[in-house]
Amino acid sequence: MKRRCLGVAGTAKNTGKTTTLAAILREAAAAKVAVGVTSIGYDGEDLDHITGLPKPRLLVTAGTLVATVEPALAGRPDFEVLEGIPVRTALGRVTLARVVRPTRVILAGPAGAAGLRTVLDRLRQNGSDLALVDGAFGRLAPMTAVDGLLIATGAARRPDPAFLAREAAAITRLCTLPEMPGEGRKDLVRVRGPVSSLTLPYPALLDLHWAEEVAGRARAAGGFPTDIYLPGPASAAALERLGQGLSGIGPVTLVFSHPLHLLAGGEALAVSAALDGLESAGHRLAVRQGLRLLGLTVNPYYPAREGAVYRAAQLDSAELLASVRAAVDIPVTDVVLEGSQALWDRIWGRAGEEGYG
Amino acid sequence: MARRKVLLAPMDPVHDVGLKLVQRALDAAGHSTLRLPPDLSAEEIVSRAIEYQPDTVLVGRTLGYNVPEVLARLVDLMEAAGMRSRVRLGVGGMAIRPELAAELGYDRGFGPGTSPEEALAFVEGREPQPPAAAQTLEKPDLTAGYGYLAKDREVATSLEAIATAAVAWGKARTSPGVERARLRRRLLAAEAGAGAGDGRVPESAEALRRAYVRECDPPIRAFYEGTGPVGKTRPLSPDEIAALAAAADPGGFERRRVRHLQTRPRVFVQYGTGCPVMDSAHNRVAEAWGADGLVHFDPSWAARTEGLIEGHHSHEEDGTLLTLANLRSIGRARLSGTLWQVRAHRGLNTPEIVVLAAAAGADLTKVNPVYGSLGAGTDPERLVVDGVECLSLAAAAGLPLDVVTNEELCGVPAGKAFAGMLIIAAMAVHLGGRPILQPLFCLSPDVMVTGRMDDNFVDYNMAKVMALRQLYDAPIWPGAPIGFLTHTEDRVQSATSTALHAAIAVSLEVDAITIASADEAYSGGSIAAASRVDTLLATAEAFRFLGSAKVAPTPRAREWADELVAQIKDTLRRILERPSLVDALYAGVLGSPADGVYPGRAGRGTVRLR
Numbered sequence: 029m030k031r032r033c034l035g036v037a038g039t040a041k042n043t044g045k046t047t048t049l050a051a052i053l054r055e056a057a058a059a060k061v062a063v064g065v066t067s068i069g070y071d072g073e074d075l076d077h078i079t080g081l082p083k084p085r086l087l088v089t090a091g092t093l094v095a096t097v098e099p100a101l102a103g104r105p106d107f108e109v110l111e112g113i114p115v116r117t118a119l120g121r122v123t124l125a126r127v128v129r130p131t132r133v134i135l136a137g138p139a140g141a142a143g144l145r146t147v148l149d150r151l152r153q154n155g156s157d158l159a160l161v162d163g164a165f166g167r168l169a170p171m172t173a174v175d176g177l178l179i180a181t182g183a184a185r186r187p188d189p190a191f192l193a194r195e196a197a198a199i200t201r202l203c204t205l206p207e208m209p210g211e212g213r214k215d216l217v218r219v220r221g222p223v224s225s226l227t228l229p230y231p232a233l234l235d236l237h238w239a240e241e242v243a244g245r246a247r248a249a250g251g252f253p254t255d256i257y258l259p260g261p262a263s264a265a266a267l268e269r270l271g272q273g274l275s276g277i278g279p280v281t282l283v284f285s286h287p288l289h290l291l292a293g294g295e296a297l298a299v300s301a302a303l304d305g306l307e308s309a310g311h312r313l314a315v316r317q318g319l320r321l322l323g324l325t326v327n328p329y330y331p332a333r334e335g336a337v338y339r340a341a342q343l344d345s346a347e348l349l350a351s352v353r354a355a356v357d358i359p360v361t362d363v364v365l366e367g368s369q370a371l372w373d374r375i376w377g378r379a380g381e382e383g384y385g
Numbered sequence: 386m387a388r389r390k391v392l393l394a395p396m397d398p399v400h401d402v403g404l405k406l407v408q409r410a411l412d413a414a415g416h417s418t419l420r421l422p423p424d425l426s427a428e429e430i431v432s433r434a435i436e437y438q439p440d441t442v443l444v445g446r447t448l449g450y451n452v453p454e455v456l457a458r459l460v461d462l463m464e465a466a467g468m469r470s471r472v473r474l475g476v477g478g479m480a481i482r483p484e485l486a487a488e489l490g491y492d493r494g495f496g497p498g499t500s501p502e503e504a505l506a507f508v509e510g511r512e513p514q515p516p517a518a519a520q521t522l523e524k525p526d527l528t529a530g531y532g533y534l535a536k537d538r539e540v541a542t543s544l545e546a547i548a549t550a551a552v553a554w555g556k557a558r559t560s561p562g563v564e565r566a567r568l569r570r571r572l573l574a575a576e577a578g579a580g581a582g583d584g585r586v587p588e589s590a591e592a593l594r595r596a597y598v599r600e601c602d603p604p605i606r607a608f609y610e611g612t613g614p615v616g617k618t619r620p621l622s623p624d625e626i627a628a629l630a631a632a633a634d635p636g637g638f639e640r641r642r643v644r645h646l647q648t649r650p651r652v653f654v655q656y657g658t659g660c661p662v663m664d665s666a667h668n669r670v671a672e673a674w675g676a677d678g679l680v681h682f683d684p685s686w687a688a689r690t691e692g693l694i695e696g697h698h699s700h701e702e703d704g705t706l707l708t709l710a711n712l713r714s715i716g717r718a719r720l721s722g723t724l725w726q727v728r729a730h731r732g733l734n735t736p737e738i739v740v741l742a743a744a745a746g747a748d749l750t751k752v753n754p755v756y757g758s759l760g761a762g763t764d765p766e767r768l769v770v771d772g773v774e775c776l777s778l779a780a781a782a783g784l785p786l787d788v789v790t791n792e793e794l795c796g797v798p799a800g801k802a803f804a805g806m807l808i809i810a811a812m813a814v815h816l817g818g819r820p821i822l823q824p825l826f827c828l829s830p831d832v833m834v835t836g837r838m839d840d841n842f843v844d845y846n847m848a849k850v851m852a853l854r855q856l857y858d859a860p861i862w863p864g865a866p867i868g869f870l871t872h873t874e875d876r877v878q879s880a881t882s883t884a885l886h887a888a889i890a891v892s893l894e895v896d897a898i899t900i901a902s903a904d905e906a907y908s909g910g911s912i913a914a915a916s917r918v919d920t921l922l923a924t925a926e927a928f929r930f931l932g933s934a935k936v937a938p939t940p941r942a943r944e945w946a947d948e949l950v951a952q953i954k955d956t957l958r959r960i961l962e963r964p965s966l967v968d969a970l971y972a973g974v975l976g977s978p979a980d981g982v983y984p985g986r987a988g989r990g991t992v993r994l995r
Contacts, residue, residue, distance in 0.1 A: 041453070068490065116492065117487050118491055118492055118494050140464055140470055141469070165454060166454060167457050169469075263428060292465035
């Protein structure tokens with residue numbers, strides 16, 4: 029059986045990451061799957077510390093592995109502490125523990141991908157068949173460490189079903205760019221031509237200046253590059269500038285490091301539109317490391333700000349679900365409206381099937 | 386320590402003071418810093434970070450709408466740019482908490498009150514050094530350096546005559562309160578397995594307790610005989626007693642400083658929720674916010690009843706029962722440097738309270754039979770007899786005591802109240818004690834009638850201290866609490882008034898003050914712990930505001946101080962015309978029905994000659 033690491037990220041805070049994660053935890057418990065759980069932020073508290081509104085609780089069953097910070101385990105006899113993990117967070121060191129009896133958990137884990145890889149390794153080594161990673165805010169970049177991703181979107185991102193549908197389409201498009209494996213270093217742009225290749229010290233962020241620099245070097249290198257590898261995030265404006273700089277040069281394959289790095293570079297709709305421009309100019313797009321996007325979850329709830337306080341508000345659930353579902357060709361679920369069985373089947377598989385992986 | 390490169394990024398459009406302070410500390414420590422202009426975008430900060438190649442990026446931002454998203458986006462960009470694993474990220478701002486920093490993806494969050502040292506420690510990858518001064522928990526002697534000499538010849542002569550006669554008068558008499566105190570001392574010695582200090586074999590605790598109970602009122606007798614609890618009380622549960630034990634001084638407790646540059650005044654707060662467990666929690670809050678001392682308040686009904694019960698007990702209304710078990714637990718729960726006062730200034734059990742206070746390890750007590758009999762309902766004769774015993778016991782136990790003048794609140798003019806205070810102080814000194822003068826900083830009925838505070842609250846309060854210093858060399862502890870009768874139901878107003886009165890006190894360099902909580906005057910019952918913090922913070926702010934500067938009174942303060950001196954002398958002369966201090970109390974020389982006070986009746990007729 030393949031061991032899996034599934035991330036649950038969101039497009040914004042309060043888009044339903046915790047609700048989705050809680051639903052998966054329930055399904056996994058029912059299926060008696062050995063689960064490990066951690067977070068790239070902080071979750072599980074009673075009240076949201078920004079809006080002051082109640083938050084969904086994270087319940088874990090006996091045997092679940094939990095990687096969270098030491099203070100969240102202190103004085104909790106419902107956890108058996110297994111080992112410390114050499115990853116520090118703003119709340120203390122990450123510690124691995126096993127749940128002794130069903131209980132609530134506060135999750136706080138590694139903020140970055142490197143720390144997350146370390147924690148996921150420890151969860152696997154200690155017997156976790158399915159490691160779940162709770163996201164935080166709209167932070168996506170650390171999720172490069174997982175092998176499957178669910179993205180939660182919803183009214184908390186913007187209470188506008190039409191916008192959410194368009195953005196969901198853009199996210200899906202970026203996350204499903206074709207994979208072109210190869211070598212690539214984080215600190216080097218590689219412009220490869222038919223007879224020679226050129227590497228540049230890379231700023232790790234493609235801004236306007238570097239977009240011109242890369243395009244200029246590509247032209248100076250003799251033109252006709254076959255591919256350009258860009259190892260970091262790129263803003264929409266920089267991608268447009270790069271497209272302008274490459275005009276007159278034959279079709280190029282632009283290889284980005286990871287879909288989530290593209291999403292980190294700017295608003296998904298704007299980045300997607302910029303990529304449209306490059307494609308329409310004849311260029312091809314790929315990513316060095318692909319992403320297994322298992323689906324989207326949608327959440328009609330949102331905290332509506334009224335002066336200095338927030339109140340709970342909600343869009344029409346069915347309308348939101350239908351809008352997003354119509355815009356993308358990957359599974360979309362509202363786990364509160366529809367339950368989580370279908371979502372679980374995609375993750376773990378039905379009887380006789382393997383799920384993703 | 387390796388030199389670190391630190392990029393400081395103020396993401397706020399305006400405010401970057403915090404980061405400037407941090408930069409100064411980092412530069413002084415030899416690190417290399419670059420502070421960016423304010424209000425750059427996340428992309429611009431990451432671009433500059435790529436150029437600068439820092440070890441640490443510190444971001445400053447006041448939270449506002451969508452700001453958490455912006456802060457989270459910066460972290461995501463750093464991650465996507467491949468910098469996150471080699472650059473440590475810290476975020477600071479007024480609304481930043483560790484949980485929010487963790488959720489946003491930062492390695493450390495710096496909230497309000499963060500010191501530059503904390504940021505420096507983060508950059509250097511070590512734990513911050515605790516500020517040495519804030520951790521110093523020395524317990525000061527408020528009476529050190531005072532000679533207890535009357536500075537005015539007439540006042541010295543009058544006090545000597547009145548105090549000597551009053552002490553002799555009291556020592557020739559006894560009361561149930563005196564007898565119980567003596568029995569309690571023997572009982573404590575017997576229970577400790579010791580003799581009464583005279584080499585004899587230990588007495589029978591049971592026999593002593595039976596003798597004690599015979600001197601008590603029926604409700605207290607019923608308690609000891611097991612025929613009924615005392616009204617509105619209940620024994621603490623084992624869990625509550627365990628909680629009290631667990632509240633013992635944790636050591637190394639980090640507390641704020643309430644004073645700025647000043648060494649005086651020490652700041653006392655009052656407690657007495659009725660529940661010793663709650664008291665301990667409230668006291669820890671007060672200590673955390675810088676309180677130097679705690680004053681125990683007991684129920685007023687207990688003062689009108691002969692005898693005290695034993696054991697851990699809770700009281701369902703305000704005032705925490707005076708039992709040795711309660712006191713010991715509350716006393717042990719305080720920090721080692723915290724002063725603790727147990728009051729014995731009114732009621733029928735004052736000598737025994739001093740015995741319990743000393744046995745429980747209190748640092749101070751409070752005695753004034755003049756106030757206790759005129760303003761608090763105890764018979765003057767009884768309270769003077771008990772008061773002499775209290776003063777003797779306090780002196781023997783080495784307990785300094787304050788002499789409170791709260792009869793001013795009933796309408797007695799300050800001059801009369803001060804005469805009574807100086808007499809009790811002189812009696813204490815006569816018996817070998819160390820008294821502390823406690824004038825009120827208050828808007829008293831007499832002041833309202835005479836209009837002395839129509840213009841300001843500064844002159845008359847300062848005049849009181851000036852007058853006392855002119856007459857007597859003793860420590861001064863305005864109270865209790867300062868700003869009495871100036872507080873309203875508005876917590877901001879109450880805290881501000883307390884702070885302004887504290888500003889007067891610090892300008893006068895008095896030895897201590899007692900402050901109320903911001904809801905004390907109008908709470909209608911329980912006091913909220915947050916209200917304690919209100920006035921401690923406000924007082925600290927007043928001390929910070931003034932530093933070594935001072936509040937200056939108008940020339941009226943000098944005039945009123947002279948007027949007070951004259952009133953005190955006149956009152957002392959009139960007392961000398963009476964057969965005794967007790968007679969003067971009944972006759973209204975130290976406060977009359979016309980002023981608003983009446984001799985108390987509790988315990989009347991219980992005094993007998995030895």
